[in-house]
Amino acid sequence: MKEVNITELERMFQEKIDQDIKIEPKDWMPDDYRETLIRQISQHAHSEIVGMLPEGNWITRAPNLRRKAVLLAKVQDEAGHGLYLYSAAETLGADREDTIDDLHSGKAKYSSIFNYPTLTWADMGAIGWLVDGAAIMNQVPICRCSYGPYARAMVRVCKEESFHQRQGFEIMMTLAKGSPEQKAMAQDALNRFWWPALMMFGPSDGESKHTAQSMKWKIKRSTNDELRQQFVDVTVPQAEMIGLTLPDADLSFNEATGHYEYGEINWAEFWEVVKGNGPCNKDRIDTRRKAKEEGQWVREAATAFAQKRAARKSA
Amino acid sequence: MSSKEWPLWEVFIRSKQGLNHKHVGSLRAADAEMALENARDVYTRRSEGISIWVVESNNVFASDPSESQEFFEPADSKIYRHPTFYDVPDGISHM
Amino acid sequence: MNQAHVEFVLRIADDSLILGHRLSEWCGHGPVLEEDIAMTNIALDLIGQATSLLNHAATLQGEGKTGDDLAFLRFDREYRNLLLVEQPNGDFGMTMMRQFLFDAYRTILFERMQSSSDEMIAAIAEKSLKETKYHLKHSSEWVIRLGDGTEESHARIQESLNTLWRYANELFYTDAVDDEMRNAGILPDLSDLRQQWENTVNHVFQEATLTIPSNNWKQEGGRKGMHSEHLGYILAEMQYMQRAYPNMEW
Numbered sequence A: 001m002k003e004v005n006i007t008e009l010e011r012m013f014q015e016k017i018d019q020d021i022k023i024e025p026k027d028w029m030p031d032d033y034r035e036t037l038i039r040q041i042s043q044h045a046h047s048e049i050v051g052m053l054p055e056g057n058w059i060t061r062a063p064n065l066r067r068k069a070v071l072l073a074k075v076q077d078e079a080g081h082g083l084y085l086y087s088a089a090e091t092l093g094a095d096r097e098d099t100i101d102d103l104h105s106g107k108a109k110y111s112s113i114f115n116y117p118t119l120t121w122a123d124m125g126a127i128g129w130l131v132d133g134a135a136i137m138n139q140v141p142i143c144r145c146s147y148g149p150y151a152r153a154m155v156r157v158c159k160e161e162s163f164h165q166r167q168g169f170e171i172m173m174t175l176a177k178g179s180p181e182q183k184a185m186a187q188d189a190l191n192r193f194w195w196p197a198l199m200m201f202g203p204s205d206g207e208s209k210h211t212a213q214s215m216k217w218k219i220k221r222s223t224n225d226e227l228r229q230q231f232v233d234v235t236v237p238q239a240e241m242i243g244l245t246l247p248d249a250d251l252s253f254n255e256a257t258g259h260y261e262y263g264e265i266n267w268a269e270f271w272e273v274v275k276g277n278g279p280c281n282k283d284r285i286d287t288r289r290k291a292k293e294e295g296q297w298v299r300e301a302a303t304a305f306a307q308k309r310a311a312r313k314s315a
Numbered sequence B: 001m002s003s004k005e006w007p008l009w010e011v012f013i014r015s016k017q018g019l020n021h022k023h024v025g026s027l028r029a030a031d032a033e034m035a036l037e038n039a040r041d042v043y044t045r046r047s048e049g050i051s052i053w054v055v056e057s058n059n060v061f062a063s064d065p066s067e068s069q070e071f072f073e074p075a076d077s078k079i080y081r082h083p084t085f086y087d088v089p090d091g092i093s094h095m
Numbered sequence C: 001m002n003q004a005h006v007e008f009v010l011r012i013a014d015d016s017l018i019l020g021h022r023l024s025e026w027c028g029h030g031p032v033l034e035e036d037i038a039m040t041n042i043a044l045d046l047i048g049q050a051t052s053l054l055n056h057a058a059t060l061q062g063e064g065k066t067g068d069d070l071a072f073l074r075f076d077r078e079y080r081n082l083l084l085v086e087q088p089n090g091d092f093g094m095t096m097m098r099q100f101l102f103d104a105y106r107t108i109l110f111e112r113m114q115s116s117s118d119e120m121i122a123a124i125a126e127k128s129l130k131e132t133k134y135h136l137k138h139s140s141e142w143v144i145r146l147g148d149g150t151e152e153s154h155a156r157i158q159e160s161l162n163t164l165w166r167y168a169n170e171l172f173y174t175d176a177v178d179d180e181m182r183n184a185g186i187l188p189d190l191s192d193l194r195q196q197w198e199n200t201v202n203h204v205f206q207e208a209t210l211t212i213p214s215n216n217w218k219q220e221g222g223r224k225g226m227h228s229e230h231l232g233y234i235l236a237e238m239q240y241m242q243r244a245y246p247n248m249e250w
Helices: A007-018 A032-051 A050-058 A063-090 A097-106 A121-143 A148-175 A180-199 A211-216 A224-241 A268-276 A281-314 B032-043 B064-075 C003-024 C033-061 C067-072 C092-113 C119-147 C150-172 C176-183 C193-207 C228-238 C240-244
Strands: A252-255 A259-261 B008-014 B022-028 B049-057
Touching: A032 A050, A032 A063, A032 A097, A032 A211, A032 A281, A050 A063, A050 A121, A050 A281, A063 A097, A063 A121, A063 A148, A063 B022, A063 C033, A063 C067, A097 A281, A121 A148, A121 A180, A121 A224, A148 A180, A180 A224, A180 A268, A224 A259, A224 B049, A268 A281, A281 C092, A281 C119, A281 C150, B022 B049, B022 C033, B032 B049, B032 C033, B032 C119, B032 C176, C003 C033, C003 C092, C003 C176, C003 C228, C033 C067, C033 C092, C033 C119, C067 C240, C092 C119, C092 C150, C092 C193, C119 C150, C119 C193, C150 C193, C150 C228, C228 C240
Parallel strands: none
Antiparallel strands: A252 A259, B008 B022, B008 B049
8 A cells, every 4th residue: 555644644535525425434534533423423322322211201101002102112212323323433443331431431421401300291292392303403414424324323313213203292282282281281391391402402603612623524514503593493383383382582583584583592501411410410320320230240141141152052 | 342242243134025135233232143133123123124134243354445446446447347338239129 | 791801801901011011111221222122122012912902902891991091090909910010120130030931921822812703802912922922032032141141140030030930820820701701712722821831931941040949839819900019009100190180182
């Protein structure tokens, strides 16, 4: 192989990206590109796995058999999506167990939304409708991400997630046209989840330290504020249609721009939750850690048995 | 890799009779039987498959992208392997 | 309405309902992500079976109730499931042992019920058999892995077997309901059920290097609505919404 210097490799790499040629696992890539991807993909995977917990909280209390099956299937999908994403991270050399240990130690982050508690059944509706809605908005552009395995995992995730948002909206709609108590339950859930859902898109573009480079590498394809605006624009009419009110006195439609303008996001709260001071951060991580610890003997037993069986076969 | 972690397996799925098995992703499993069952539960939840292969990732040998020029480019110039290389006069069909 | 017929369907339905509920408690807490997904698949199969069977029971009852009414609005003494399926999850080994003892029985039951004169039951059995065969494969492999895995796993799963064995005998419980169902051709002959079940169980335990406990103390009562204390808590959780907000659409 010809000696090629790093600058030349980087130039060729960026050229491929500019031409929309996908990067595949064994291709040369800058260390920063690899690290950024590992960070983003594993964060994304952790969000799926931690995201199972707030909804998992209501599986045993679902109000009827249909809702119970749907909720179970949805939370199971999240486990599947976490797995697809850990798989994508493994192609970059990020071992799943190490990645998960980073989550448990607090080194790795996950979406701040999952640090809010699910207090009523209506929260299952609000999460499906708003949280999955926001997640889909975030994820659709990543289907065109420059890294092949991540883009392919995302295509699969997006395809499967389309039912998640619908089932959430269906729950909200049913509650909104139900009894006064049910409607109040729906409105309360919306009040609690609206702002955290807007925070899911991350800090404003001016504050976001990774955006510019990630856009250049086509790891990210739209900015946080663009996606947030898109989300507000599609969600406001949906809320109106089912007769619920968004908890934002400043919300108004701007005829000139064709967009909704929304109030100031409480960024202080956002950063507190990211730092680990949200209502459920500790519970969520403790729960994940406990599952791992309590599964230790099971994983060891399976390994020991596989070795015994292999030895018997070769004997 | 930590020694306690199960090995990684690559999963290939035939989506319907008549098609090739296609790589869909990976998973962890202690042995081949478990890998097959996990693949069934993870990758065919929506009837995506009728047949599954699993291969321990360690056993996959892959070509090296840095050798892709000598590996693949020599075939590019052998255009006579493609039917469009040959002129067929108008009026000739079934060829 | 034929009382025995309803009773018979409720017994099978409640086994699926309660075990499905128990398994669903694992969702998000499995020993490894792949197994979390696998257990949820089994829970979903069971809840699907419960839904079909409870809807059928409600139809047979003819009182205008739905399957959901039966699932969520009966009182504790009206549930007909086996004591085995309401036992707490314990560790993963306990859950797999409970599942295995049950799956080994259910596979035979559904195999036979495919020839039921109740066409609905026959159809549900045919569909459920495919699911249950897979559950049995999954649970028996885990029992073998854990039994013949490490010293710790062997001790743990043997302990689970010791704990759950007292509930195994109830799998073969029969009373006048079964006699009436057999006479009506709704329940096929099951006289060799225990023998068949023991064949499966002995074979797997041998491979798993597990010992069947000598203590043969037998617990039963679930089929008559005499449950362990655990069921009350399952129902308190499961029925919460329907009890707190009666007569609403969800």
